[in-house]
Amino acid sequence: MRLVAEGLSARRGEDLIFNDISFALGAGEALVVTGPNGSGKSTLLRVLAGLLMAEKGSLKLENGPPEMRHPSELSHYLGHRNAMKRELTVAENLSFWKNFMGDSPGGSGRDLAEAVEAVGLPGIAHLPFGYLSAGQQRRMAMAKLLVAHRPIWILDEPTAALDAGADKLFAGLVNAHLDKGGIVIAATHQPLGLERIQELRMTGFSGVDGGLWHDA
C-alpha cells in the first residue's frame, strides 16, 4: 500500500493556503508535518482526510483495496475536537464509533477494554465522557483509533493536551501501528519519537495569488 500525493494545493474561501505539496508514503512510514501557526498544516490534513476539496493535484492510494472511492475511507482523522459526546459514557461513545465505522479490509479493531487499557485509562470507561479531564478526553479519543481498524491515521496536533507520560504512551501506539504496516500523517510541534519518518516542513504560501478577482 502506498499513499501518493502530487502537487496538492488548497484554498480556504478565497485564500490560497498552500501550493504544490507532494509526498509518497509506503506501508510502515510516517509523515510529520511541521511549520509555524497558519502555515496550513491543518488544512493539508483536512484535504488528505477528504473533508476539503483540493484545488489542484491528486491524492491516490496505490495497491489499496480496489472498490474504494477515496483514501479517506481508509483513514482515521483525529482533529482538534474529540468527536465524543459528553452526555454518553466513554464505553457508549467508543462502541458507537466501533459499530458505525466498522473495520477496513486487512485488519480488525481491538475490543473496547483492550483499547482503553492501551491508552492507560482502564476502569473509567463507564463514566460519562464529560466527567473526564481534557487530557483524559484526548486519550479516550485516541482509543477511538484502536477500536476500528484503519490503515491510515491522520492526526492533527494529537498530543496537544497531554503530559509527558501520555506523550510517550501515544508514541508507542503510533509505532505499533507503523510496525503493522500502517501509515501515519501527523501535524505536530512536539517530536513524537518515531522512527522511519519523513518530515514535511510547511512554510506558508507566500506567492502572489489573489485569486479569481485579480490579475495574476
Place this chain on the structure above:
Amino acid sequence: MSENSLAIRKFSDLANPTRFLALADRVLPWLAVVTALFFVVGLWLSFTTEGDYQQGETVRIMYVHVPAAWLSMMCYSVMALAALGTLVWRHPLADVSSRAAAPIGACFTFLALVTGSLWGKPMWGAWWVWDARLTSVFVLFLMYLGLMALNRAMDDPARSSRVSAVLVLVGFVNIPIIKFSVEWWNTLHQPASVLRLDGPTIDPEFLRPLVVMAIAFTLLFFTLHIAAMRNEIWRRRVTSLRRLAARSAGREV
C-alpha cells in the same frame, strides 16, 4: 440569639444527608405500612358508602379526585418551601427535596386532571372545559413538567439548584389562584366544600371516606417523597464518586 443559632445548627444536623438516610431507613417501612392501612380503610369506605342522590355513583370519583388535587397543590407548596430553603439557608437537602417532589407532584396533578375529566364527562357533558380552576391546574401540570425538564437539562445540581428554586418561587403565584379560582370567578367547577372558614358543607356520609382517603394520599406523598429524596441523595453520591474516579484514574501511569 445564640439559642436561635443553636436551634438552626440542630436542625441542619438533623438534615445532614447521612443522618437523613439513616432516618429514612428507619421511618420508611412504618410509613409504608400505615399508608397501606389507610388506603385499605379508605377504599373500603369509599365503595361501601351510598351514592349521592344528585350525582349518583360518580360521587365516588371524588374520593380520588379531591385528595389528588389537594396533593398537587401541597406538593408544590413543599417545593416552594424547599426553594426558600435553597435560596435563604442554602441547605443542600432543600434542593434534594425540591427535585424529588417534582415528578411526584406531576403524577398527582395528572391524576387530578384525569379523574376530574372522567367526572366532568357525565356531569357536564364534556371532557374538558376551559374554566379558571381547570385551566390553572393544567398550568400547574405544565409547570411541574417544565421544572422536571429544567432539572434534567442542567446536570450540575450545584448550579441548577438556585435557578430552579427561583422558578419554583415565581410559579407559586399559581397556587392561590387555583385555590380561590372557584370563588373569584364564576365557574362550572363546584366550590370548596370541606376546607371552609364556616365549617364543611358536605354531608358526613361523604366526608368520612374523603378524609380517610386524603390522609392516605398525604401519607403516600410523604412516603414517596422521602424515598425519592433518598434516591436523589444516592444519585448525587454516585455522581460525586464518579467524578472522583475520573480524577484519580490514570494518575499512576
Place this chain on the structure above:
Amino acid sequence: MMSHAAYVLASYGIATLTVVGLCLWVIADGRARQRELRELEASGVRRRSAEASNGETR
C-alpha cells in the same frame, strides 16, 4: 339517574395505575442507584472523609 359505573371504575383504575407506577419507579430508581454505588465501591472508589460526613458535595 344513571350510575356511570364505567367512569368510576376508569378513574379508580387510572389512579391505581398511576400510583403503582410511581411507587415502582421510585423503588426501581433506588435499586439502580444502590447498585451503582455498590459497583463504584467495589471498583475501589472511596469517599474521602470530608465527603463521608457530607454525602453530597457538588
Place this chain on the structure above:
Amino acid sequence: MIALFLRDLKLSIRAGGGAMIGVLFFMTVVAVIPFGVGPDLNLLARIGPAILWIGALLASLLGLDRLFQAEREDGSLDLMLMQETPLLVTVFVKCAAHWAATGLPLVIAAPLLGLFMNMDELAIGATMLTLLVGTPAITFIGAVGAAVAVSLPRGGLLVSILVLPLAIPVLIFGVSAVYAAIEDPAPFLPPLMILAAITLFFAVIGPVAAAAALRHASD
C-alpha cells in the same frame, strides 16, 4: 446504522436532550390558544385540528437546528463525512432518530390535547393519523435547513425561517385531511394519500439535499 439510531435516541433522552422539551412546548402552545380565542367549546372544536397541527409543526421545528450543529461542534460530523457508508444514509438515520425522539411523542400527546380542544373521537383519531403520516416530512425538510445553517453561529432561528415555508404543503394537506374526515361529503383518503406522498418525496429529497449541503459546508 442501528448504532447511530440508538446513539441519537439516547442523546435526546439523556440530560439536555430535546425529547421532552418538544412535547412540553406543544402542550404549552396548544394550551395558550383558548386564552386567545376564548373558551367557546364549539369554536375550539372547530379550529382544534388546525391548532394541533400548527402546534406540532412549531414543536417539531424546535430542536431541528441542533441536528447537525451538535455533531459539527464536537467533530463527529467530520468522521461521519469520511465513512464508506453514504452520507445520505447517515442523514436519513439521524432524521429517523430525531423523529422518533421528538415527533412520535407529539403524535402520542395529540389525543390528550384533542380532548382539551373538545374535539370528538373521530377528529382526534384523524388528527393523530395525519400527524403520524405528516410529521416525518417536517423532519426531513428541516434536515435540509439544518444542514444549510450548520456552520452559522446562530442558525436556530434561520432554520425555522427557511423550513416553515417549505412545510406549508404538509400543513395544508394534513389539516384538510382531518377536516375531510369530520365533514361528511369530502373524501378522507385523497388528502391523506397526498400527505403520505409528500412525506415519501421528502424522505428521498431531504437527505440527498442535506448531504450535499453538509459536504460543501465542511471546512
